[in-house]
Amino acid sequence: DVKVTQSSRYLVKRTGEKVFLECVQDMDHENMFWYRQDPGLGLRLIYFSYDVKMKEKGDIPEGYSVSREKKERFSLILESASTNQTSMYLCASSLSVRGYTFGSGTRLTVV
Amino acid sequence: AQKVTQAQTEISVVEKEDVTLDCVYETRDTTYYLFWYKQPPSGELVFLIRRNSFDEQNEISGRYSWNFQKSTSSFNFTITASQVVDSAVYFCALTPLSSGSARQLTFGSGTQLTVLP
Numbered sequence: 001d002v003k004v005t006q007s008s009r010y011l012v013k014r015t016g017e018k019v020f021l022e023c024v025q026d027m028d029h030e031n032m033f034w035y036r037q038d039p040g041l042g043l044r045l046i047y048f049s050y051d052v053k054m055k056e057k058g059d060i061p062e063g064y065s066v067s068r069e070k071k072e073r074f075s076l077i078l079e080s081a082s083t084n085q086t087s088m089y090l091c092a093s094s095l096s097v098r099g100y101t102f103g104s105g106t107r108l109t110v111v
Numbered sequence: 112a113q114k115v116t117q118a119q120t121e122i123s124v125v126e127k128e129d130v131t132l133d134c135v136y137e138t139r140d141t142t143y144y145l146f147w148y149k150q151p152p153s154g155e156l157v158f159l160i161r162r163n164s165f166d167e168q169n170e171i172s173g174r175y176s177w178n179f180q181k182s183t184s185s186f187n188f189t190i191t192a193s194q195v196v197d198s199a200v201y202f203c204a205l206t207p208l209s210s211g212s213a214r215q216l217t218f219g220s221g222t223q224l225t226v227l228p
Binding site for chain 2: 031033035040041042043044045048050058088090092094097098099100101102103104105107
């Protein structure tokens with residue numbers, strides 16, 4: 001069964017901390033995505049990657065960066081966490097536009 | 112740019128009632144995929160259906176059915192004889208096939224469905 005694993009289910013960090021959210025997929029998918037989910041706003045794309053070391057900005061990249069050193073792993077980095085980055089973060093992967101697989105999400109609280 | 116609108120923020124029904132979740136989309140692309148996902152309290156998005164823009168046939172899968180109408184840019188989802196386990200947030204999403212950003216999904220804001228026993 002296809003799997004996308006996010007390393008943490010819940011995370012609490014302090015303002016100003018550097019935060020790493022990790023996502024690993026076991027399907028050899030080319031494409032990986034980071035979304036942020038907020039009530040009333042649905043899921044908004046932060047960054048995506050279509051190949052190792054390749055990345056593209058999504059709709060809301062400000063305050064975030066990403067890293068994809070290996071095909072199976074896509075990391076989201078908050079350089080200096082702020083309270084307005086408190087949210088649910090969802091990782092996804094896909095081989096083509098026909099199918100996307102999502103992780104269970106990381107609920108991040110910045111205090 | 113794409114836009115997906117789910118005007119119903121929350122819907123509450125009693126078990127065994129039928130319920131329809133609305134989805135309206137905007138895109139300049141002539142070819143695209145539409146999706147519905149379910150997000151139960153566990154948080155993971157569960158794939159329900161994919162429909163491409165060439166195929167306007169309605170689809171039924173058990174208690175679920177989908178009505179795709181290209182003329183009104185709508186892709187509505189109906190649950191027949193709802194059950195408590197159907198309680199979840201439901202998202203409609205779109206991805207175009209003809210643009211450079213064809214790989215990303217644009218989501219609606221979601222509809223929280225609560226089915227009461």
